[in-house]
Amino acid sequence: MTEYNPLITETPAEHPFAQFVRILGKGKRGARSLTREEAREAMGMLLDEKVEDTQLGAFLMLLRHKEESPEELAGFTQALRERLQAPAIAVDLDWPTYAGKKRHLPWYLLAAKCLAGNGLRIFMHGGGAHTAGRLYTEQLLEALQIPLCRNWSAVGAALDDQHLAFMPLMDWAPQLQRMIDLRNTLGLRSPIHSLARILNPLGARCGLQSIFHPGYQAVHRDASGLLGDCTIVIKGDGGEIEINPDSASHLYGTRGGESWDEEWPALTAQRHVKPATLDPAQLKAVWRGDSEDSYGQLALLSTMALALRGLGEPREAAFEKARQYWDARGRSI
Structure with missing residues (x-):
């Protein structure tokens, strides 16, 4: 945790992942599901390990509480598939x-x-x-x-x-x-x-x-x-x-x-x-x-x-x- 320093006068920049936590957690009237593209971007950051542990936990539990939409699941899956290094293997x-x-x-x-x-x-x-x-x-x-x-x-x-x-x-x-x-x-x-x-x-x-x-x-x-x-x-x-x-x-x-x-x-x-x-x-x-x-x-x-x-x-x-x-x-x- 960053210690408070009264000599610092600049507002710290918001973490890029914070927007996705906010979308899911902004109260009963303000919260909404992620779009497919937002879900793809959010999961991409999770897979690339560009989030804080606190953000990961909050994101997962807010999703669990809200329940995932088809668009969110599709976006999450797309992000993973884009990062897989799997060869072409025939599967039924x-x-x-x-x-x-x-x-x-x-x-x-x-x-x-x-x-x-x-x-x-x-x-x-x-x-x-x-x-x-x-x-x-x-x-x-x-x-x-x-x-x-x-x-x-x-x-x-x-x-x-x-x-x-x-x-x-x-x-x-x-x-x-x-x-x-x-x-x-x-x-x-x-x-x-x-x-x-x-x-x-x-x-x-x-x-x-x-x-x-x-x-x-x-x-x-x-x-x-x-x-x-x-x-x-x-x-x-x-x-x-x-x-x-x-x-x-x-x-x-x-x-x-x-x-x-x-x-x-x-x-x-x-x-x-x-x-x-x-x-x-x-x-x-x-x-x-x-x-x-x-x-x-x-x-x-x-x-x-x-x-x-x-x-x-x-x-x-x-x-x-x-x-x-x-x-x-x-x-x-």
Whole structure:
């Protein structure tokens, strides 16, 4: 903190980032959302580390309180994409995985493995195990033989070899990871938790997004539409990209600048009983065919169908292809 000096008579210059804090925080009548260009400029300064820590905290919490607009999310994403040094890597599905699971096992991982085994190139990314009591993708990579990549070259090689790659957010957007890690300091999740889901850093043919809180799904779909991306947004189980077969699912989609909505009914008449504990060994047992799991198999099949729907398959054809892929999977893991 600068000490007060009575001999200094000149008014100190305002920090360039202060304007963005003021826009968001100028009271109930004076505050407003950022325009897309303002959001792009603000995020650019954050990524370039040209702000004070106090400004960062204030900005993130004001955004959290206000709730992000599609224009803000699009501007933030544009700023990141402008700064990425990623090579051109062909990807079919961008698969963000940031929430972790606490009620059910992460069946979406088997869905991704099965799709990759049938030739779809899937890029997964996540932000680490940030909340106690949850099971995260990063904790299961080795057990499920999903390649952990620490640079873009390794991602390209893994996609060519296994059609599936996982890269930590820390390795391609460390500034965003730092913002996510502020959760325990600020006491709340910041908008960066949801922003990470929309980034689609390699420009995949379709981005899958899971947004848990009601009302945010359409905002993310609209932001992706502004960016010209193909996207499906759902309220996935536990915040991950995984269809809950016990509940109806609403799909918020956009392709070619056109938005669409689709309702998928529940696949069961009665809800499954939540397992007492989450045993990751069950994932491998189901993959190998050594064990049956009604909930898990319905979840992974419908999640595979969701991904195929995002790539243009009609719903019924997507489910049929998902079943064919699952039946023909290799059993070794």
